[in-house]
Amino acid sequence: MALCQFQLCKIPEVGLRLGVLTLSATQLERRGLVPHLTPDNEERLTSGILAVFAEHLMRQMLNNRTNWTLLDIRDPALPHVAAPHANKFYRTETLGGIRQLSPAKYMGMVNQCQPEIFVAMAEDLNGPDEAEARIKKSVVHSLAWLDECLRLRQPASTSAAFANLNGSRLTDLRVQSATESARRPVDGFVLNDLYHAPSAEVQLDWITASLAPLPAAKPRLAYRIEDPHQILRAVARGVDLFDASYPLAQADRGHALDFTFGSEATPPSATAQVTSLHHDMNDPIYKSDLTPLDAACPCLACTRYTRAYLYHLHMTKEMLARVLVTLHNLTVFDRFFAAIRASLHRGDFTKEAAEFERRYTLP
Structure with a gap:
C-alpha cells in the first residue's frame, strides 16, 4: 500500500522525527472542495x-x-x-x-x-x-x-x-x-x-x-x-x-497569515519587535496600501493584488476576499511546514523554534 513509503529519516537532533512525506498538513475538504476554493484554484495548492x-x-x-x-x-x-x-x-x-x-x-x-x-x-x-x-x-x-x-x-x-x-x-x-x-x-x-x-x-x-x-x-x-x-x-x-484548520479559520476571520520559520525568516536583531502572525484585512490601515501581502509569496493574492484591494474586497463582502486569503493562508502554511522539514534536516529545529516563539505573538 502507498503508506508503506513512510519511513523515518535520520536527522541530527535526538528525539525529533522527520519522515518521508512528513511533516505536513492535511487539506480539509467539505463536500468535495477546500472551503472557498474552486477546482482550478485548488490546483494552485501543493x-x-x-x-x-x-x-x-x-x-x-x-x-x-x-x-x-x-x-x-x-x-x-x-x-x-x-x-x-x-x-x-x-x-x-x-x-x-x-x-x-x-x-x-x-x-x-x-x-x-x-x-x-x-x-x-x-x-x-x-x-x-x-x-x-x-x-x-x-x-x-x-x-x-x-x-x-x-x-x-x-x-x-x-x-x-x-x-x-x-x-x-x-x-x-x-x-x-x-x-x-x-x-x-x-x-x-x-x-x-x-x-x-x-x-x-x-x-x-x-x-x-x-x-x-x-x-x-x-x-x-x-x-x-x-x-x-x-x-x-x-x-x-x-x-x-x-x-489545515488553522489557516482556514483565520481566512474566515479576514486574517491573512504573515509568518516564516527558520532560514526563510528575516535574520533576528537585538532590537527586533515581537510581531503578529497575521494582517487583519478588515483594518482601515490597509485602505491605501498598494503593496502586496508578501512580495516573496507565490500565491495568487500576493502576485496579482495589493493589500488595498484585499481590504476593499472585505469591506464590500465580496466572495473573492475569502478565495484570495484562503489561497494565501494555505500557501503560507505549506511553506511553514517545508521550512520545518528543512530545519530538521539541518539539525537546528530547537534553536529556530525558540526564535519563532520570541519573534511572533498570538492575538
Whole structure:
C-alpha cells in the first residue's frame, strides 16, 4: 500500500522525527472542495493529503490522482455536539439530519472509495468534564469499532488504516487507548480529541501520554492544533501530521497569515519587535496600501493584488476576499511546514523554534 513509503529519516537532533512525506498538513475538504476554493484554484495548492469526511455523504470519491486521500467520519474543524452513541453505530450530523453509521456501512464506503488512508470509527465526547465512566466507555467502544473496521476491510485493500486515540483528561486511559491500538495491525494513529484540552499545556500533556506507547515507525496525525506555536511544540513531542484548520479559520476571520520559520525568516536583531502572525484585512490601515501581502509569496493574492484591494474586497463582502486569503493562508502554511522539514534536516529545529516563539505573538 502507498503508506508503506513512510519511513523515518535520520536527522541530527535526538528525539525529533522527520519522515518521508512528513511533516505536513492535511487539506480539509467539505463536500468535495477546500472551503472557498474552486477546482482550478485548488490546483494552485501543493499536492499532499486531502481529508474528506463521511458526514458530508458524497456519492462518489473525488476523481483526484495528484493527492493522497484520507477518509474520516467527522470534520474536526466544524462545531460538533457529540450525540449519544450505541454499541453498534455512530450518530453523525449531516445536511439531512442525524444519521446512524455502523462499522459495516462505514467500511462499505472505505472499500468502495479505496482512499489511501482511512481513520477507523471512534466514539467522541463533549469535553474534558465528562464522567470517568463515560470516558472509559468511549475508549472501549473505540477499540471495539477499530477491531470491526479492520475485520471488514477487504483483504486486497490498499487503504492504510489509522487508529483513533482518545482518553480525554484521564492519563491512564490515554495510555490504554494508545497501547491497545498499537497492538492492532494499523498503519498510523490519529489524536482526535485534543481540542477538548482546557489549555495549551494540558494539550501537550495529552499528546505526550498518547504518543509514549506508540511504535516509532508509524505516523501520528493530530487534529485541531490551533496555532503555529503549538504546532512547533507538538513537533518536538513527536507529531508528524496536522490538519489545515488553522489557516482556514483565520481566512474566515479576514486574517491573512504573515509568518516564516527558520532560514526563510528575516535574520533576528537585538532590537527586533515581537510581531503578529497575521494582517487583519478588515483594518482601515490597509485602505491605501498598494503593496502586496508578501512580495516573496507565490500565491495568487500576493502576485496579482495589493493589500488595498484585499481590504476593499472585505469591506464590500465580496466572495473573492475569502478565495484570495484562503489561497494565501494555505500557501503560507505549506511553506511553514517545508521550512520545518528543512530545519530538521539541518539539525537546528530547537534553536529556530525558540526564535519563532520570541519573534511572533498570538492575538
